[in-house]
Amino acid sequence: MRNDQRLNWSEIDTVLLDMDGTLLDLHFDSHFWMERVPVLLAEKDGISLAEAQARIDAEYAAVFGTLNWYCYDYWTARLGLDIDLASRDIQHLISLRSDTLPFLKALRESGRRVVLLTNAHPKSLSLKVELTELDKHLDLLISTHSYRASKESQRLWQGVYQDLKFDPQRTLFVDDSQPILEAASQFGIRYLLGVENPDSKRPHKTFNGFASTSDYLGFIEDIKKTAI
Numbered sequence: 001m002r003n004d005q006r007l008n009w010s011e012i013d014t015v016l017l018d019m020d021g022t023l024l025d026l027h028f029d030s031h032f033w034m035e036r037v038p039v040l041l042a043e044k045d046g047i048s049l050a051e052a053q054a055r056i057d058a059e060y061a062a063v064f065g066t067l068n069w070y071c072y073d074y075w076t077a078r079l080g081l082d083i084d085l086a087s088r089d090i091q092h093l094i095s096l097r098s099d100t101l102p103f104l105k106a107l108r109e110s111g112r113r114v115v116l117l118t119n120a121h122p123k124s125l126s127l128k129v130e131l132t133e134l135d136k137h138l139d140l141l142i143s144t145h146s147y148r149a150s151k152e153s154q155r156l157w158q159g160v161y162q163d164l165k166f167d168p169q170r171t172l173f174v175d176d177s178q179p180i181l182e183a184a185s186q187f188g189i190r191y192l193l194g195v196e197n198p199d200s201k202r203p204h205k206t207f208n209g210f211a212s213t214s215d216y217l218g219f220i221e222d223i224k225k226t227a228i
Helices: 027-045 049-063 072-079 083-089 100-109 122-132 154-164 178-187 216-225
Strands: 014-017 113-118 140-143 171-175 191-195 211-213
Touching: 027 049, 027 072, 027 083, 049 072, 072 083, 083 122, 100 113, 100 216, 122 140, 154 178, 171 178, 178 191, 211 216
Parallel strands: 014 113, 014 171, 113 140, 171 191, 191 211
Antiparallel strands: none
16 A cells, blocks of 8 residues: 555544546547547548547647546437447456456455445446446445536535435545545545556556555554454
C-alpha cells in the first residue's frame, strides 16, 4: 500500500466499491471509448479516423466529470451511434480483476456490508453483471444514474447517505479516480483507497493524498481477523 497508510479494518463495517477499474478490468471501457467509438463514428460519418478522434476528444472534454460523460443514452443521441449495441459487440473484453472475487468473498464472510457504487449507465451495469455475475457477491448494486448525479457530485453522496444510512467514519470507499476520491473525502468518508492498476493494458497510476493498492489479496488476512 502506498502513502504509508493502513486501513483499520476493525473500524470499517461498510465498503463502497466502484466497478470499472476497481472490480472489473478497465481495459474494456478504455478500448471501447478511446478506440472503438472513434472508428464507428468515422465509418458512420465518412470522415477520417483522426477527424473522428478529434471530435470525440472535444465531446468527452465538454462533459468530463458529469453524469453525461458516463451516459449511454447521452452518447447515443450525441453521436448518432447505438452505444449499447456497440458495447455488446466487444463484450468478450469484459472481465473481472483476478483479485476481485477473493476480496469480495472475504468481505461478505466478515459480515461487512458490501455495496457497488458505480457511475456506469444501467445498460452498461446490466451487461457487466450478466457476464460476471457480480450481483452474487454484493449486498447492493447502485448506478448513480438513479440519483441523476455522478460520484464527483456532493449531491450524489448526500443521496446515497440518506438511503443507505452508513456511518462515513466507519466506511471504506474504493475507486480508481483521484477526483472521485476527493469528492468522497469532501463528503467525509474516512477510509479511501485508490486502485493503482485499473487497466491491465496500461501503466500503473499514482494517487495524491490517498492510500492505494494494486492487489486486494494483501487485505484478506486483516479482513478475516476483524470479522464483525
